[in-house]
Amino acid sequence: MNAPNKSGWKPAMQVSEDGLHNGPSTTTGNRALMLEEPLIFEIGHSQTTGVDLPEIDDGAPTRLAGLERSEPIGLVGLTEPETVRHYTRLSRQNYGIDLGFFPLGSCTMKHNPRLNEKMARLPGFADIHPLAPQQSVQGALQVIHELGDWLCKLTGMPSVAMSPKAGAHGELCGILAIRAAHTARGDARKVVLVPESAHGTNPATAAFAGYEVEDIPATAEGRVDVAKLKERLGPDVAGVMITNPNTCGLFEKDFREIADAVHDAGGYVYCDGANFNAIVGRVRPGDLGVDAMHINLHKTFSTPHGGGGPGSGPVVFSEALAPYAPLPFVKKSDAGEYHLVEEEDGDECGPTFGRMTAFHGQMGMFTRALTYMLSHGADGLKQVAEDAVLNANYVLRGLEDILHAPFADSGPCMHEALFGDKDFGGGLSTLDLAKALIDEGFHPMTVYFPLVVHGAMLVEPTETESKASLDQFITAFRSVTERALAGDESMKQAPYYAPRRRLDETAAARKPKLAWSEPE
Ligand SMILES: *Cc1c(COP(=O)(O)O)cnc(C)c1O
Secondary structure (H helix, E strand, O other), X not given: OOOOEOOEOOOXXXXXXXXXXXXXXXXXXOEOOEOXXXXXXXXXXXXXXXXXXXXXXXXXOOOOOOOOOOOOXXXXXXXXXXHHHHHHHHHXXXXXXXXOOOOEOOOOXXXXXXXXXXXXXXXXXXXXXXXOOHHHHHHHHHHHHHHHHHHHHHHOOOEEEOOOOOHHHHHHXXXXXXXXXXXXXXXXXXXXXXXOOOOOHHHHHHHHOOOEEEEEOEOOOOOEOHHHHHHHOOOOEEEEEEEOOOOOOOOOOOHHHHHHHHHHOOOEEEEEOOOHHHXXXXXXXXHHOOOEEEXXXXXXXXXXXXXXXXXXXXXXXXXXXXXXXXXXXXXXXXOOOEEEEOOOOHHHOXXXXXXXXXXXXXXXXXXXXXXXXXXXXXXXXXXXXXXHHHHHHHHHHHHOOOOEOOOHHHOOOOOOEEEEOOOOOOOOXXXXXXXXXXXXXXXXXXXXXXXXXXOXXXXXXXXXXXXXXXXXXXXXXXXXXXXXXXXXXXXHHOOOOOOOOOOOHHHHHHOOOOOOOOOO
């Protein structure tokens, strides 16, 4: 793209070979409401500032004891409107759940209710400090405690750690508890088993924690091969990590049998509960023999995916692992007061493995998630799961006649519908279809994941989409599928109408430019 530079603006809209963008070029680079935006370093100058401060008297004493900055910090100075416009323009080049349907499979991109935002902005939650005296933040501690209570009840588990900051962080927390439990018995097991149908973060977590990771294959119907898993169990296996519902959008029906076998072999069962949205209020993982499971508040409980402060991935624990849970945690006294249990409260905490973070910093997420639970109630949450599953099946049945749906015959799916790129013509692939969907105004679904399906396309509608929005998506998806089956070459250049066309994804991953430098 023709990025404007300090010497002046260049028209950014290129005339593409296909002629679609063929039109008079503009002097600003902008095109109606499609606004070009240079980097902040290209519009501002480090010599200017957006605020008026009194001149510094060089000789005057300061209270900084000689530690004052001796050189400029090198950040650009912009006025307030320039700053607001810069970030607003950037935000308009992006796609968000407030803009349209966001079908990313496994990500549960559901609407973020405005009521949650209102609650999270209450000063008693928004303006507190992690080191504030605990007596002065009793309400906030109560929110953390009550949210934890809801999570324990919904999962049928006795204990919860609220400090992990994301799903993958929660996985690490669970695995560290499993390791601490083995270590406490003097049993240094080395292997964690991860089925093919598990999320990619599962093997990454186990490896990060120092375990050897071994794959367990999936059956032809997309579930864990129980016989293969049982065969591999033994005294070197610390545990298993199973995503349920799994990344093929299917419920692992044999979970209880798997859990019993793992326990008999002396291991622990980690369940990746990021897909809890499909079963909340219907299934309690504690009844299935789970020892540890993370929950993504930004998925099931409607908090924003990023942008709203630190994220949150609480972990629930079984009786066996509860003593090893991390610090700090909130405890309610008999007198109804709340306090944080820390290292020094020896008799109140078990042989904890340590801590994941210094503080519970995710007050905004806790407040939003509890608001969501209280506004739905237990029956409402059950309906969330039912409607999410209904919507996914509506998408599956609306596309299976023209798009390869490898597990459609295994029965209804859970929260997401999985397709493959079989029979695409003209060398077209899943990537081309995904890019063509952008031109139809949709964020693409998850692509090339899970790995068990060739050219996988994973669509998760969530319960918050109306039948009308699903029908519109299915119509658009059918149209691009028909073009892909017919080998429509023009799809190889899609998207045509996005602010940016095809990016070099390999260079973006392998040679990222993370720092700006002055153009030569
Ligand atoms: C999203 C997701 C994760 C990771 O959660 P983050 O909050 O992104 O770290 C793990 N497992 C599954 C199945 C997921 O969908």
